[in-house]
Amino acid sequence: MRCLGATAGSVILVDGVSFEVWPGRVTALVGASGSGKTTSALALLGEHGNGVHLEGTVEVAGQMVVDSNGPTAAASAVRGRVVAYMPQHPGSSLNPARRIGATLRELERLHHPGEAVVQEALRAAQLPDDRDTLRRFPHQFSGGQRQRIAMAQALTCRPKVLVLDEPSTGLDSITRLQLVSELQDLARSGLGILLLSHDLDLVRALAEQAVVLSAGQVIDSGGPDVLPAALELPAPTTPSPGEPLLQAMNLSASLRPRGRDPILHEVDLAVRPGQCVGVVGRSGSGKTTLARCLAGLHERHTGRILLDGDELPVLRKRSLEQNRRVQYVWQEVRGSFDERRPVDQQVARTAQRLRGLDTKAAQSEAVATLARLGVSAITAARPPSRLSGGELQRAALARAVLAHPDVLVCDEITTALDDRGTTLVVELLSELKDRGTALVWIGHDLGLVAAVSDHVVVIDTGRVVEQGPPATVMTQPESELARRLLSAAQLGRPHSPPVPTPDTDTRSESRR
Numbered sequence: 001m002r003c004l005g006a007t008a009g010s011v012i013l014v015d016g017v018s019f020e021v022w023p024g025r026v027t028a029l030v031g032a033s034g035s036g037k038t039t040s041a042l043a044l045l046g047e048h049g050n051g052v053h054l055e056g057t058v059e060v061a062g063q064m065v066v067d068s069n070g071p072t073a074a075a076s077a078v079r080g081r082v083v084a085y086m087p088q089h090p091g092s093s094l095n096p097a098r099r100i101g102a103t104l105r106e107l108e109r110l111h112h113p114g115e116a117v118v119q120e121a122l123r124a125a126q127l128p129d130d131r132d133t134l135r136r137f138p139h140q141f142s143g144g145q146r147q148r149i150a151m152a153q154a155l156t157c158r159p160k161v162l163v164l165d166e167p168s169t170g171l172d173s174i175t176r177l178q179l180v181s182e183l184q185d186l187a188r189s190g191l192g193i194l195l196l197s198h199d200l201d202l203v204r205a206l207a208e209q210a211v212v213l214s215a216g217q218v219i220d221s222g223g224p225d226v227l228p229a230a231l232e233l234p235a236p237t238t239p240s241p242g243e244p245l246l247q248a249m250n251l252s253a254s255l256r257p258r259g260r261d262p263i264l265h266e267v268d269l270a271v272r273p274g275q276c277v278g279v280v281g282r283s284g285s286g287k288t289t290l291a292r293c294l295a296g297l298h299e300r301h302t303g304r305i306l307l308d309g310d311e312l313p314v315l316r317k318r319s320l321e322q323n324r325r326v327q328y329v330w331q332e333v334r335g336s337f338d339e340r341r342p343v344d345q346q347v348a349r350t351a352q353r354l355r356g357l358d359t360k361a362a363q364s365e366a367v368a369t370l371a372r373l374g375v376s377a378i379t380a381a382r383p384p385s386r387l388s389g390g391e392l393q394r395a396a397l398a399r400a401v402l403a404h405p406d407v408l409v410c411d412e413i414t415t416a417l418d419d420r421g422t423t424l425v426v427e428l429l430s431e432l433k434d435r436g437t438a439l440v441w442i443g444h445d446l447g448l449v450a451a452v453s454d455h456v457v458v459i460d461t462g463r464v465v466e467q468g469p470p471a472t473v474m475t476q477p478e479s480e481l482a483r484r485l486l487s488a489a490q491l492g493r494p495h496s497p498p499v500p501t502p503d504t505d506t507r508s509e510s511r512r
Helices: 039-045 100-111 118-124 143-156 173-188 200-206 288-296 320-325 343-355 357-373 389-401 418-434 446-452 481-489
Strands: 002-008 011-017 026-030 052-060 061-066 082-085 161-165 192-196 209-214 217-224 244-255 262-271 277-283 301-309 325-330 407-412 438-442 456-460 463-468
Touching: 002 039, 002 143, 002 200, 011 039, 011 052, 026 039, 039 061, 039 192, 052 118, 100 118, 100 143, 100 407, 118 143, 118 173, 143 161, 143 173, 161 244, 161 343, 173 192, 173 200, 173 481, 192 200, 209 456, 209 481, 217 244, 262 288, 262 301, 262 456, 277 288, 277 446, 277 481, 288 301, 288 407, 288 438, 320 325, 320 343, 325 343, 325 389, 343 357, 357 389, 357 418, 357 446, 389 407, 389 418, 407 418, 418 438, 418 446, 438 446, 446 481, 456 481, 463 481
Parallel strands: 026 192, 026 209, 082 161, 161 192, 277 438, 277 456, 325 407, 407 438
Antiparallel strands: 002 011, 002 052, 052 061, 209 217, 244 262, 244 301, 456 463
């Protein structure tokens, strides 16, 4: 790629970006959300967003994909067979109405008729290749599992170049460590890999060449030493003791009617005003299902969910005030926005509908909150497809915050963010905590969870296996899963300072 340029009207998205992807090597594009990483990567396939014009030179396997006039006729020939792309949000690439086996076999027939590559692709993506897995629909997998299904789709094409946009999103530290090993094996087999990631530990472990982007331009390139320093976060404030604001008691949930395919088993959870409870565990362990139950979005559950001691029904039966008091920030945020309306209007709509603000006041508050999170008014006025994953993730948080909730359930809300974006999010949520907002923080970044939480719950296959203060759980784990997660997290430097070891073990006695 030489001097790639991308414009949308008078807006310059990418300006003079150059890099190379070699067989058997990993090249990484890093930079803040909206810096042009995805736009640059998609140019390898000759693809671009609506209204975007490409120019420059992009050559793949001897074929000119982009020239001074934009994408060429050769672009369609390289997609899939030569260059495969795994998007940042896997939900956008998975057909919700088709079983994953049918989709993978269709790709197999299209690109490699007569060959059996589906099982090979599933194993490379760290997914079971059994019949039960192939018969499931995308919604029956966790966010991290859907990420790996999207990778399996790309690998089924057996490309020469694999473009991975935030491949570690939604993955626990154990699976993330396995991902490093798998990608190293793929590179050793001769595959060229272009890695787009905010996970700097992952980049350090894999990439031989790193290209740092800012505002659409290359500001540095070279080995992993050009990467920014690790993020430092302030220690969380300690909430005042009190009665639980939100409480789940003996909560069980399943995918199918009559309790078939159980996901959660008798989970207890309590969060007080001004407290942050962190929930960690492996991908597919039931963390997002727990969050959806608290938000009223998962109806196939038993047990009790209480808000201020009163029963909290499923979402369709909740009052407007109950909806306002308990807000949920989705893990895969792109699917939660209407592509036909500007993002700032959708954020403002929360304050209009749930707090009764007029249009002007709601719009003003939406723009101010978005700006506080690093999303400018110009950017927020665009439709969702024109925002980066990190910008849209922050917009989803702003939308929930505008409800002025008493409880905020955050499901992997920093996976698409660089360190600056993460800092802005943590600062805003810290202020909400100080005002008494209760937070449930679901995450895979153990260092970040330890830094922001007052209490940590570890879930394994739908059961709580350990819980207690982060200083205890993260330094003196008793469950096998917690020990494995912490061991695997040593892949690179943590995202936060070490958590101090307590003088005494104040761990809850309610472990399972």
